[in-house]
Amino acid sequence: MAKKRRKKIHKDAKWPRVVSFEERDEVLSFWEERFGIPKNVFEGYLILSTSKNYWLFAAPEEIKPFQMLKVQTVGLLFTRRVSHWLKPTSTALQRFGHHATKNIVVLSPAELDRLRRERKMPFIVEHIEEGYVILKCGEKIWGCGLYAKGSLISFLP
Amino acid sequence: MLSLNEARTYFERYQDLIPDFEGFLAHLKEPLPLYFRINELKCPRPQIVLDGLARQGVKAEPVPGFPGFYRAEPRDFPLGSTEEYYLGYIYPMTISSALPVFALEPEPGEYILDMCAAPGSKTTQIAQASQDRAIIVANDRRLDRLTALVANLKRLGVACVMTTLYRGEQFPFGVPFDKVLVDAPCSGEGRYRQGYEGELLYQKEGHTNLPAIQKGLLVRAFDLVKVGGVVVYSTCTFNPEENELVVDYLLRKRQAEVIPCDYPLPHHPGVTEWEGKILHPSLNYAARFYPHETNSVGFFVIKLRRLA
Numbered sequence: 454m455a456k457k458r459r460k461k462i463h464k465d466a467k468w469p470r471v472v473s474f475e476e477r478d479e480v481l482s483f484w485e486e487r488f489g490i491p492k493n494v495f496e497g498y499l500i501l502s503t504s505k506n507y508w509l510f511a512a513p514e515e516i517k518p519f520q521m522l523k524v525q526t527v528g529l530l531f532t533r534r535v536s537h538w539l540k541p542t543s544t545a546l547q548r549f550g551h552h553a554t555k556n557i558v559v560l561s562p563a564e565l566d567r568l569r570r571e572r573k574m575p576f577i578v579e580h581i582e583e584g585y586v587i588l589k590c591g592e593k594i595w596g597c598g599l600y601a602k603g604s605l606i607s608f609l610p
Numbered sequence: 611m612l613s614l615n616e617a618r619t620y621f622e623r624y625q626d627l628i629p630d631f632e633g634f635l636a637h638l639k640e641p642l643p644l645y646f647r648i649n650e651l652k653c654p655r656p657q658i659v660l661d662g663l664a665r666q667g668v669k670a671e672p673v674p675g676f677p678g679f680y681r682a683e684p685r686d687f688p689l690g691s692t693e694e695y696y697l698g699y700i701y702p703m704t705i706s707s708a709l710p711v712f713a714l715e716p717e718p719g720e721y722i723l724d725m726c727a728a729p730g731s732k733t734t735q736i737a738q739a740s741q742d743r744a745i746i747v748a749n750d751r752r753l754d755r756l757t758a759l760v761a762n763l764k765r766l767g768v769a770c771v772m773t774t775l776y777r778g779e780q781f782p783f784g785v786p787f788d789k790v791l792v793d794a795p796c797s798g799e800g801r802y803r804q805g806y807e808g809e810l811l812y813q814k815e816g817h818t819n820l821p822a823i824q825k826g827l828l829v830r831a832f833d834l835v836k837v838g839g840v841v842v843y844s845t846c847t848f849n850p851e852e853n854e855l856v857v858d859y860l861l862r863k864r865q866a867e868v869i870p871c872d873y874p875l876p877h878h879p880g881v882t883e884w885e886g887k888i889l890h891p892s893l894n895y896a897a898r899f900y901p902h903e904t905n906s907v908g909f910f911v912i913k914l915r916r917l918a
Binding site for chain 2: 497498509510511513514518519521522523524525526527528529530531544545547548551591592593595
């Protein structure tokens with residue numbers, strides 16, 4: 454089992470920015486186009502942004518009073534911007550991945566074990582486009598991988 | 611650390627308070643059973659967890675009255691190193707610790723403050739109870755404890771929580787909270803039993819005035835909640851000075867009413883008199899839970915409404 458890693462949180466974190474309608478649509482379109490997860494799955498959630506990260510947060514009736522608070526974290530780390538690409542986080546895939554209809558790589562327990570150990574392994578599979586994929590084993594969604602050039606790379610924490 | 615044969619002397623002052631005192635002392639020799647909660651935000655079907663644990667030799671039985679809670683055998687099994695834990699499908703948590711959130715009755719859309727939240731068992735329980743739709747502020751005054759809370763929120767895939775690092779008694783005004791949970795730091799007497807690794811804070815840190823801290827937290831919680839809103843105050847200790855006397859202080863200072871609650875575990879009314887001091891009569895609506903009757907940790911829970 455993986456070692457528990459705990460990332461330190463910043464003592465002086467700032468309130469993340471609520472993204473514009475266009476930016477929200479860009480992020481949700483990525484989830485829809487890449488994994489077939491409909492945008493309405495995220496209805497009732499705000500998307501917030503810190504430098505390169507998007508966070509999902511249950512939308513309050515009015516956000517202003519909460520913005521007066523000095524916060525450490527807000528919501529669930531949802532999607533990251535990696536150079537020009539958007540990348541889903543494993544935790545968000547574990548939470549919402551069961552709505553997905555495509556780009557799901559189903560691994561046997563032995564394959565999953567190897568991937569978690571070696572982080573990268575040769576892998577050829579049909580009906581999967583190159584790019585970020587959902588790693589699944591049985592009914593369990595494990596998180597995010599990258600499928601490219603006959604290889605599967607693990608982004609599992 | 612208090613050894614088991616000192617327990618009688620230590621708990622003697624509660625002899626008239628704790629029902630079947632001898633049974634209580636005998637029960638302290640039993641280790642705490644292992645319980646966990648399933649996180650339906652992530653786990654597609656409870657059976658996946660039950661089958662997965664069964665393959666590792668763990669037998670899990672549902673706990674009557676506690677939806678989503680299971681008792682696991684063997685009780686020393688390291689649930690924290692299973693893939694069910696890693697994937698955020700389960701949260702190990704003793705059943706009496708779930709009672710404050712039962713009293714809170716969280717609903718989607720409500721603004722809820724969890725004032726002393728880390729490491730997050732109750733915060734995540736509130737999130738689940740509201741289907742991830744309450745707006746929860748999870749506060750703790752210590753950064754290291756808050757870091758553990760943030761790790762648990764991520765592990766369970768909770769999106770409706772923001773975390774803050776204030777001293778509870780100085781939490782800023784401005785958010786019209788519907789509900790506030792004060793699961794106060796306490797001496798932890800209710801957790802004490804054989805194999806208990808912690809320490810009884812009340813005895814150990816003579817310089818820490820826990821009741822004073824608890825009063826500060828409760829009064830602030832009351833002032834933060836909107837009129838008509840709910841404050842739940844809980845501890846895992848038997849000591850009336852940390853329980854009824856703290857709430858008595860609030861009832862004298864502010865306009866609050868105690869709301870009776872139903873719980874799925876045997877409990878006893880709060881005390882209305884302690885060491886010669888007469889307390890507010892409505893404190894009998896508080897609930898006291900004892901380990902030998904609940905097979906869990908001793909707890910105190912009271913639900914209050916702000917009247918003005």
